[in-house]
Every structure is written in C-alpha cells, then in structure tokens.
Amino acid sequence: MKRFDYARPMDLESAVATLSAGGEGTRLIAGGTTMFDLMKLDVEMPGRIVDINNLSELKTMETSGDELRLGALVRMADAAEDARLKAEFPVLSEALWKAASQQLRNMASLGGNLLQRTRCAYFRHGAPFACNKRNPGSGCAAIGGANRSHALFGGSDACIAAYPGDFAVALIAMDALIDVAGPQGRRTIPIAELHRQPGTQPQHDATLSSEEIIVQIRIPANAVGKASTYHKIRDRESYAFAVVSSAAAVRIENGVVADARIALGGVATVPWRASRAEQALIGRRIDAQTAAEAGRIAFEGATPLSHNAFKIELGANVVSDALMIAAGRA
Amino acid sequence: MTMNHEKEVIADTGGLSRRDVLKGGTALGVLSVAGFGTQSLAQAAVPSLPMAFRTEVEVAFRINGAQSALALDPRSSLLDVLRDQLGLTGAKKGCDHGQCGACTVHVDGRRVAACMTLAVQVDDLDVTTIEGLAEGDVLHPMQQAFIDHDALQCGYCTPGQIMAGVACVREGHAGSPQQIREYMSGNLCRCGAYPGIVAAIEDAARVMEG
Numbered sequence: 001m002k003r004f005d006y007a008r009p010m011d012l013e014s015a016v017a018t019l020s021a022g023g024e025g026t027r028l029i030a031g032g033t034t035m036f037d038l039m040k041l042d043v044e045m046p047g048r049i050v051d052i053n054n055l056s057e058l059k060t061m062e063t064s065g066d067e068l069r070l071g072a073l074v075r076m077a078d079a080a081e082d083a084r085l086k087a088e089f090p091v092l093s094e095a096l097w098k099a100a101s102q103q104l105r106n107m108a109s110l111g112g113n114l115l116q117r118t119r120c121a122y123f124r125h126g127a128p129f130a131c132n133k134r135n136p137g138s139g140c141a142a143i144g145g146a147n148r149s150h151a152l153f154g155g156s157d158a159c160i161a162a163y164p165g166d167f168a169v170a171l172i173a174m175d176a177l178i179d180v181a182g183p184q185g186r187r188t189i190p191i192a193e194l195h196r197q198p199g200t201q202p203q204h205d206a207t208l209s210s211e212e213i214i215v216q217i218r219i220p221a222n223a224v225g226k227a228s229t230y231h232k233i234r235d236r237e238s239y240a241f242a243v244v245s246s247a248a249a250v251r252i253e254n255g256v257v258a259d260a261r262i263a264l265g266g267v268a269t270v271p272w273r274a275s276r277a278e279q280a281l282i283g284r285r286i287d288a289q290t291a292a293e294a295g296r297i298a299f300e301g302a303t304p305l306s307h308n309a310f311k312i313e314l315g316a317n318v319v320s321d322a323l324m325i326a327a328g329r330a
Numbered sequence: 331m332t333m334n335h336e337k338e339v340i341a342d343t344g345g346l347s348r349r350d351v352l353k354g355g356t357a358l359g360v361l362s363v364a365g366f367g368t369q370s371l372a373q374a375a376v377p378s379l380p381m382a383f384r385t386e387v388e389v390a391f392r393i394n395g396a397q398s399a400l401a402l403d404p405r406s407s408l409l410d411v412l413r414d415q416l417g418l419t420g421a422k423k424g425c426d427h428g429q430c431g432a433c434t435v436h437v438d439g440r441r442v443a444a445c446m447t448l449a450v451q452v453d454d455l456d457v458t459t460i461e462g463l464a465e466g467d468v469l470h471p472m473q474q475a476f477i478d479h480d481a482l483q484c485g486y487c488t489p490g491q492i493m494a495g496v497a498c499v500r501e502g503h504a505g506s507p508q509q510i511r512e513y514m515s516g517n518l519c520r521c522g523a524y525p526g527i528v529a530a531i532e533d534a535a536r537v538m539e540g
Contacts, residue, residue, distance in 0.1 A: 001405050003385075003403070003405065004404060004405065005383035005384055005385050005404070006383060006384050006387055006404035006450060007380075007381040007382060007383045007384065008381065008450070009380075009381045010381075011378070013378040014378055014379060014380065014381060017378060017379060017380040018380040018381045018383075020380070021380035022380075022383065029448070032446055032447065032448055032451070033428060033443075033446050036407075036446050036447075036448060037427050037428060037446060039405075040426065040427065048383050049404065050381075051448075051450070051451065053451060077440075100516070101428075101431065101515055101516020101517075102441060102494070102497070102498070102501070102503070102513050102516055103428070103431060103434055103441050103442050103443045103494065103516045104428055104443060104446070104516065106440045106441060106442050107442050107443065107446065107447065237511075237515075238511070238512050238515035239515035239516055
C-alpha cells in the first residue's frame with residue numbers, strides 16, 4: 001500500500017478546509033470499508049487521508065418528525081435497527097441489514113455506503129486487466145470478458161461496471177435528498193443526481209467534488225414508506241452483493257395504486273429508478289398479473305451482455321415479487 | 331500572534347495547524363512521542379482551520395483493559411498492530427479484506443473487522459480481543475459452548491467466530507437458529523463447522539441471558 005499522511009479534523013468546517021489544503025490526491029475516510037480495502041489493492045492511492053470520524057455533527061439520527069434525517073456518519077447497523085425505519089420504512093431497514101455483514105455494518109457509514117465503489121473484478125484487481133474507471137483510457141476488460149455481474153442499464157462503451165450498493169437503491173425510491181458541505185458552503189441534491197453514469201468518464205462515480213462532504217440524508221416521511229420492501233436475490237443466502245435487487249413501495253387508495261416506487265440494484269451503473277413500470281401501476285389493483293407486467297416493463301430497454309441476459313427474466317420476477325410483498329404490507 | 335497573522339503563516343506553510351506553527355514551523359508529519367497519550371490529535375484541533383497531515387501518528391490504545399501507546403505509520407491496520415506489535419495473535423488474518431471474519435474484535439463493545447480498521451481509528455477507544463474474554467481461568471460461556479459443541483475443526487476461524495458470537499448475543503440477534511445464521515454470515519468456516527457453531531451460540535445465549 002502506498003504511504004499516506006493522515007489528518008483528523010474535529011468539525012465540519014475544519015474537515016472541508018483540510019480537504020482543500022490537502023489538494024490533489026486527498027481523500028476522505030469514514031468507516032474505511034471501501035477506502036481501506038481499495039487502498040490495499042492499490043486501486044485507491046491517496047497521498048493524504050482526511051479522517052472524518054470525529055465530526056460529531058454528522059452522527060445524529062432524527063427519525064421522529066415529518067422528515068427523517070440520517071447523519072452521514074451514522075453506522076449502517078444503527079440505522080438498520082431504528083424502530084421507525086423498521087416499522088414505517090421497511091425498504092430502508094431491509095436494504096441496510098441485507099447488505100454486508102454485521103461487522104462491516106458496524107463500521108460503514110451511511111454517507112460512505114452511498115459512495116461505495118463498484119465490485120467489478122477488473123476494477124479491483126488491476127494489472128494486467130484494462131479498466132477505464134481505475135486507469136482512464138486503458139479500455140474495459142469486462143465488455144468482452146466475464147460480465148455476469150455487470151450492468152444491463154446505464155453502461156457505455158467505456159464502462160459497464162454495476163453500482164454495488166443497496167441503501168442508495170432504497171433511497172432513490174423514497175426520493176431522498178442529500179445535504180453536502182464544501183468550500184462554497186452547503187447545497188442539497190436529490191439522490192437521483194448523486195451518482196453519475198460512466199459515459200466517457202467512468203473514473204467519476206459521483207457528482208460531488210473532491211472537496212465536498214456528505215452531511216446528512218433526508219427522507220420525506222410520507223405514506224409511501226410503510227408498504228415497502230427491499231427484495232434482494234443473491235448467489236448465497238446472506239452476505240453477498242445483489243445478483244438483482246428491487247426496492248418497491250406502494251400506496252393503495254380505494255383498492256388501487258395511488259403511488260408506486262420501483263428501483264433496481266445490481267443491474268445498473270447507478271441506482272436505477274424504473275419510472276415507466278411505476279406509472280403502469282397507477283390506478284390499477286396489485287395482483288400477480290399487474291405485478292408481473294410491471295416487472296417486465298422495468299426491464300424493457302435492458303442491454304444484456306454475454307453472461308447476464310438471464311437477469312432480464314430473473315429481474316422481472318424480482319420486481320414482481322417485491323411489489324407483492326410491498327402490497328401485502330398496505 | 332493575531333488570527334490574521336496566523337492565517338498568513340498557515341497559508342505560507344501549506345496548511346499546518348496552530349500547534350505546528352507554535353512549535354516553530356516543524357516539518358509536516360513530525361510528531362513528538364514524549365508522554366503517554368497526551369499528544370492526541372484531538373487536542374491539536376483548531377476549529378475551521380485545516381488540520382496538519384501527519385506521517386506518523388501517536389495512538390493511545392486500551393486493549394483488554396491494558397493501556398499502551400504507539401507511534402504508528404497511519405497505514406497500519408488494527409489487526410497488524412495487535413498481532414505484530416502487541417503480541418496478541420488470537421485475532422487471525424484470513425482474507426485481510428473484511429470478507430471472512432477471522433479478525434473480528436470488539437471496539438467499544440461492537441464487533442468489527444480488525445483488518446479493515448485503521449489502527450489510528452481506535453485512538454482512545456476500548457478494544458477487546460479473544461485474549462480478553464475469559465475471567466482469569468474461567469472461560470467465557472461462549473468459549474465453553476464452542477468446546478462443548480465441537481464447534482470447530484482446524485480452529486483458525488474460531489477466535490473470530492467467538493467474538494462475533496458474543497456480540498451477536500449482546501445485540502439481541504441470537505433469537506433463533508435462522509437469525510443466528512443471518513447475523514453470523516460475516517464469519518466463514520472452511521471446515522464447515524456451522525451446525526456446531528449455531529448450536530454453541532444458542533447454548534451460550536441461554537447462559538449469557540440467564
């Protein structure tokens with residue numbers, strides 16, 4: 001692992017100033033479960049690390065009001081156990097406890113989890129494999145290689161690496177907002193604008209600048225959270241990334257769908273909202289037929305690769321099952 | 331020294347903290363190692379100003395109740411410091427990437443992967459390893475249950491399994507075999523001793539909660 005110098009600021013303003021002072025090659029660390037991992041692999045090679053774990057203002061969790069506010073340094077395990085999340089937003093709690101292991105959930109921060117980098121093996125394991133995300137301009141070994149775990153949505157000629165996380169997929173279905181602090185002050189972005197598709201610059205996963213820090217995640221506490229689920233299909237029963245996952249939530253009025261939310265994980269370069277499938281459900285009853293139809297619509301436009309075309313049928317079934325589970329909680 | 335003057339000094343020195351400036355503009359990363367734990371980074375805090383980057387960091391450890399301090403290369407993982415510098419070889423290095431659980435220890439009572447924890451991040455926190463679990467010659471109920479249920483073969487994953495198992499019970503995640511399997515999924519056993527491990531945790535949970 002490359003040597004790095006280390007700083008541990010004590011408040012948010014100082015952390016932003018320290019990031020700026022560090023300049024090129026300076027990275028944040030929170031739980032470290034992605035950053036330290038990738039540093040050991042020489043995929044991330046920062047010369048300077050800013051440890052933000054002492055920023056107490058990022059550790060608060062306020063879930064009692066009209067808006068849930070989850071500090072960026074709240075640990076995944078703690079948010080997963082929050083009583084209101086479990087009761088009124090099962091999609092959020094399930095997305096958290098179905099990710100990683102309890103050891104890693106005790107370490108990983110919510111903000112860091114949103115920015116978790118891809119698990120593409122060519123990205124992680126370096127030479128002799130080409131990877132435009134790791135080494136811009138070198139090519140993409142996955143496009144003609146082993147691409148079972150790669151994206152069917154949102155890829156480009158430069159990169160097809162899948163976004164690996166779960167919580168961001170649930171958050172995009174809940175229309176969450178992300179508060180960010182940087183040298184120019186604070187700003188708020190919808191989570192749908194946090195991640196960026198690879199295009200010609202796959203080295204940039206997110207729309208944040210290198211001097212910005214996620215402060216908190218805000219979720220509108222509306223009625224669409226309760227009848228929800230995060231349905232995650234894995235190669236083993238626990239402690240694995242999604243082969244396909246679906247966040248689903250519905251609000252039923254007079255027996256028909258008034259609001260539907262569907263997002264996909266494991267199959268796209270970014271957390272993927274399936275808006276057309278949502279629209280197709282409005283005003284209809286949820287039953288095996290309409291749920292299956294929504295699942296098929298969610299996977300329309302998918303671009304299968306040589307090893308993952310099976311995910312179109314599997315994914316449609318995952319969405320369908322997720323909708324039935326969610327509707328069962330209405 | 332006025333604030334304005336200090337800001338100029340900081341600008342000129344590329345972002346040193348107040349303490350570095352007051353110490354006479356010492357080079358980046360040079361850290362006094364005199365005194366136990368008294369030079370913690372926290373005490374060097376200057377709100378809203380950039381913190382100094384350090385090449386070596388002094389860390390105050392409290393491990394199994396014993397205090398020590400080490401000046402560390404910040405790359406050091408907690409696991410490597412435990413095993414190579416403090417002689418606590420109970421926590422094992424399996425994958426070194428947080429995937430196998432063999433290195434599980436408790437930090438402030440919570441189970442973590444020591445291989446994925448920067449040692450500087452446990453500064454001033456309580457660390458418990460398998461060596462700190464027994465009360466003198468009396469084994470912890472989880473250790474005894476692993477013996478009673480033959481919950482191991484080669485034993486390499488066992489310290490991590492036991493530390494994770496203790497935490498699993500304390501978290502309230504040992505309510506059923508199904509829940510134990512889910513919340514122990516971060517600990518792999520290549521020998522396949524899983525039935526014994528689940529039985530041992532069920533058994534120990536009754537004793538611990540009794």
